[in-house]
Amino acid sequence: MSVLIFIDQTEGHVKKSSLEAITYGADLAKQLGTTAEGIVLGTVTEDLSALGKYGVTKIHHVANETLNHLDAQLYASVISEAAAASGANVIVFSHNQTGKAVAARVAAKLKAGLVAGACALPDTSNGFVVKKTVFSGKAFANISIQSSVKVISLNPNSYKTVATEGTASVADFAATVGQPRVKVTAVNKITGEVPLTEADIVVSGGRGLKGPENWGILLDLAKELGAATACSRPVGDAHWRPHHEHVGQTGVQVAPNLYIAIGISGAIQHLAGVNRSKVIVVINKDPEAPFFKAADYGIVGDAFEVVPQLTAAIQKLKAGA
């Protein structure tokens, strides 16, 4: 019996969302009175034993170059093998891009019930009930898993990473790695920017900014906060900003600690992409903008005056701290 955590890496580095999954898996193992083990696929540059500080005691590493790119079928087969070897009865993923591709395959392979998009530890007082977000963040469902093996994928930014002391033992895991059927021919990453789905803070702009030439004030604020930048659908559709920045029902769904919306009215389709943010700040000159109803803090005012002042005030706070 154990909890097995899939530790996702990119270019040799463990992803932040995986650190959350490790902390979650380790806390779950404690709750179940068992141990937390991890599995890492592909070659890494990091010292994996250091992940022990998030509560994982043993890491199975399949250092095979074939696994440096995602082939969901191969990943699922190797993870299932590791689950069998470690006698895992719960397998934890992050509900990030990789988790969305792989967790479902593992669940189907092992005939294990899946809760995708969990946001809290399971209630194991009577069965095994996991809380997840549904209706694009507008509600939660409590889902009972009946199968003996269970798969959970954890929403990014919904479980706090806790680092303490400890090292994990790392052992090569001799898995059968078949031929990949998915051949990755190009990787195109936006460098020098914080990935939107991993960001703690997101600064987002809408039509209220009037044109792409006015984005400088927003970029300055984002830089000061170390934030990712996003935009509303009309802005993406008008090509003021790249499409991948579009946050909303049909765009990217984010769940940062802080979401700052500048000149965005807050249509229900936009809110569906930001509902899971912990703190929402709205800056809009229209006091009737529906976004204020979903906000924690707001300023009714002209973005072109307010935003540069906000950047300056944050600079001042940082200088004082």
Place this chain on the structure above:
Amino acid sequence: MKILVCVSKTPDTTAKIAFTDGNTKFDEAGVQWIINPYDEWYSLVRAIELKEANPAATIHLVTVGNADAEPIIRKALALGGDEAIRVNTDSSDAFYIAAQIAEVAKQGGYDLVFTGKETIDYNGSSIGGMIAELIDAPYISLATKFDLNGTTATVVREIEGGEETAEVALPLVVSCQKGVAEQRIPNMRGIMAARTKPLKVVEPAAVDALTTVVGFELPPAKAGVKLVAPDNVEELVRLLHEEAKAI
């Protein structure tokens, strides 16, 4: 070339989310039902485009649902597609639903299975991966672009902070999102034609559901927005730092 497009019935994006029966059931009163937008706008439209480029291709739609899902599948047929299959059952368990679709996929021998990247009600992103596993096919999730050259697909998919391009031989399962195609509106000819397109009802395969919904909860209501005067931005920074601890 045979394409299977998975279609799900979901509440309209703007529907009021409420629950009945002691918070165990979604309150359907006054809810308007739509085709899950990712299924309709991206995967179905891309399938139609592939058929327009290769008229020999056939498109089948599949939905797992009760008879009340039929208006939705007729609406999907109005956009395009040759025929539809409804598996006559309903469930909230992803594995149960995926296993039903996998059964249809196996019997139909499809080259391509398209799903939306998620449904807007359960937000699981699970069905495509499960179908792929059950029919032993490769799976590309979160596709933003899909091209076909003979029997090899070139797919661009979302990864953290960017995208990557992959080549995969058919048969293949793909989950589609924005970028794959552009939304279309059904025209009158399509709506008329949809009335007479075959809609086959099949009984479900014997599969055990692995999960059940115990109940729903609504998030605690927001305390209400705290407004700060536009000439007092430093107060907002103080609140974010000291009260919300967000910066």
